[in-house]
Amino acid sequence: MYPFLLALHNWTRWLVLLFAVVALYKSFTGWQGNRAYTKADSAVYASFTGSMLLQLVIGGLLYFVYSPVGLQAFQRLGGAVMKDPEGRFWGVEHITLMLLAVVAAQVGRSLSKKQASDVLKHKKAFTWFAIALVLVLLMIPWGLGTWNPGRPLWRGL
Numbered sequence: 001m002y003p004f005l006l007a008l009h010n011w012t013r014w015l016v017l018l019f020a021v022v023a024l025y026k027s028f029t030g031w032q033g034n035r036a037y038t039k040a041d042s043a044v045y046a047s048f049t050g051s052m053l054l055q056l057v058i059g060g061l062l063y064f065v066y067s068p069v070g071l072q073a074f075q076r077l078g079g080a081v082m083k084d085p086e087g088r089f090w091g092v093e094h095i096t097l098m099l100l101a102v103v104a105a106q107v108g109r110s111l112s113k114k115q116a117s118d119v120l121k122h123k124k125a126f127t128w129f130a131i132a133l134v135l136v137l138l139m140i141p142w143g144l145g146t147w148n149p150g151r152p153l154w155r156g157l
């Protein structure tokens with residue numbers, strides 16, 4: 001189960017990024033161009049938040065059950081996890097900031113739906129989705145330094 005969930009979490013990252021870019025493009029052009037809010041916009045915004053929720057579920061299963069770098073690391077090593085940058089990244093930073101990113105995406109979707117005008121629907125979505133994307137980009141393990149360990153861009157089963 002662990003290799004499967006890890007690969008799934010790896011692949012879904014690309015889905016999240018794809019939906020994020022399309023949602024940001026649609027919300028920005030919709031806001032700036034004063035364009036009507038259509039069913040297609042709603043579908044794209046829902047796809048972004050949906051893919052983020054999927055990552056939350058898979059990530060949660062990894063963190064709390066299957067992964068050796070999640071809760072198991074604290075059970076094994078205790079506070080020493082926090083002294084190692086990679087241990088801290090997986091034990092605390094990835095999960096906390098990704099959780100905030102999921103919340104930002106949900107807030108954007110729900111505030112967007114509540115607005116009376118179409119331009120405000122796009123604007124709210126753009127603002128909150130942009131915050132979510134920045135957090136996601138910072139917390140994907142691209143190998144940006146000791147604070148951000150590298151992981152494969154694609155994982156086979």
Ligand code: HEM
Pocket residue numbers: 006007009010012013014016017052055056058059060062063066067068069070090094095098099101102136140141151152155
């Ligand atoms: C929201 C809650 C999330 C939790 C709890 C979570 C948890 C985890 C955990 C525990 C790992 C380490 C797995 C291991 O090596 O055993 C991991 C890896 C990873 N996470 Fe997340 N994650 C979350 C969200 C996200 C999001 C939103 C993205 C990207 C859109 C993402 C992208 C990744 C990537 C690319 C890896 C490395 C996968 C690999 O090594 O192939 N995570 N995550």
